[in-house]
Amino acid sequence: MTDAPGAQPSDITYAGYLALDDLLAAQHPLSNEHDEMLFVIIHQTKELWLKQILHEVAQAQGLVRAGDLVPAYKSLARVSRIQAVMTMSWDILATMTPADYLRFRGVLGSSSGFQSDQFRRFEAMLGLKDARFLKFHLERPEAHAALQAAIDAPSLYDDALSQLAVAGLPVPPDVLNRDVSRPYEPSQAIEDVWLEVYRDTTRWWPFYQLAEKLVDLDDALLTWRHKHVVTVERIIGRRRGTGGTEGVAYLTETLQRRCFPELWSLRTKL
Numbered sequence: 001m002t003d004a005p006g007a008q009p010s011d012i013t014y015a016g017y018l019a020l021d022d023l024l025a026a027q028h029p030l031s032n033e034h035d036e037m038l039f040v041i042i043h044q045t046k047e048l049w050l051k052q053i054l055h056e057v058a059q060a061q062g063l064v065r066a067g068d069l070v071p072a073y074k075s076l077a078r079v080s081r082i083q084a085v086m087t088m089s090w091d092i093l094a095t096m097t098p099a100d101y102l103r104f105r106g107v108l109g110s111s112s113g114f115q116s117d118q119f120r121r122f123e124a125m126l127g128l129k130d131a132r133f134l135k136f137h138l139e140r141p142e143a144h145a146a147l148q149a150a151i152d153a154p155s156l157y158d159d160a161l162s163q164l165a166v167a168g169l170p171v172p173p174d175v176l177n178r179d180v181s182r183p184y185e186p187s188q189a190i191e192d193v194w195l196e197v198y199r200d201t202t203r204w205w206p207f208y209q210l211a212e213k214l215v216d217l218d219d220a221l222l223t224w225r226h227k228h229v230v231t232v233e234r235i236i237g238r239r240r241g242t243g244g245t246e247g248v249a250y251l252t253e254t255l256q257r258r259c260f261p262e263l264w265s266l267r268t269k270l
Contacts (some may be wrong), residue, residue: 030107035100042093043113049082050118056082057125057156064159067166069206076213083220090231101235117143120150126217126259127155127184154180157260160210161190167207169193184261191262191269198270211263218259225255 015021026044029036056075063072113119115136123130129151137144154162158180165171172189194211197204229251238248258264 029104031104033100033104035096036104036107038093038096039101039104042089045089046086046113047116047118049086050116050122053079053082053122054118054125057122061125061156061159064156064163064210065154067163069163069210073209073213076210076217080213080216080220083217083224087220087224087227090227094231094234096235098235098237105236117147121147123259124150125153125156126221127157128257128259129155129181129183131181152181155184157184157214160207160214164193164197164207167204169196186261186265191266194262194266195269198266211260214260215263218263221259222255225251229255 027037027040029040056079060072060075060079063069063075117133117137117140120130120133124147131151134144134147134151137147161171161175165176170189171193172187175187175190178184197207197211201208229248232251233248236248
């Protein structure tokens with residue numbers, strides 16, 4: 001049990017404050033295989049970090065939407081560092097050999113990280129909107145509603161583009177007024193706007209730094225995806241994923257996605 005909400009500071013214990021009894025009782029391997037505990041903890045840890053990531057991105061979005069670009073950098077930088085920790089955790093999972101994994105893979109049924117609602121919310125908040133993932137959360141109404149809300153709301157990139165327009169840069173009305181629930185489509189006009197920012201960094205310093213923080217997020221997400229591909233191939237080869245995906249083939253396809261496409265394409269034209 002946790003310490004009582006009205007407890008005095010002197011009465012609060014480490015275990016109570018962190019609800020350790022609940023946290024450490026949340027691992028329920030379905031087999032007697034030694035390595036299943038690692039599999040559970042790795043994925044639960046990722047979900048905890050994703051909870052913090054969503055917390056930070058929401059904070060950053062609120063600041064950017066209000067025009068407070070500089071304070072938003074802290075949360076965005078923190079997200080990038082969390083992403084780095086999540087990427088490193090694949091190395092721990094990779095200590096599990098194919099033989100180790102195949103001993104308990106059957107108990108996983110159709111469950112898969114592919115179905116993580118928090119990861120899909122993170123993608124949606126960065127602009128990778130895909131309503132097809134909603135169907136995996138029909139049995140969890142709150143998760144479904146949260147993912148739907150993230151898909152329907154402006155992304156972090158939408159908020160950044162709106163602030164470019166507020167600053168007087170020529171962001172086209174069709175971009176500002178687009179259906180934000182749809183996937184973002186790269187725009188030559190937006191690339192030109194960002195090019196202006198990058199060609200005069202002194203004048204547009206807050207936007208230039210915001211852009212680089214956004215690229216950090218995209219870079220870290222791509223690095224995470226790549227390490228995911230390598231780890232999955234190392235453990236299960238080219239088998240189909242437990243969630244019914246093509247496994248490595250599907251994960252490899254995700255490496256082509258960019259949350260902030262013009263921030264990548266402009267580099268060729270600088």
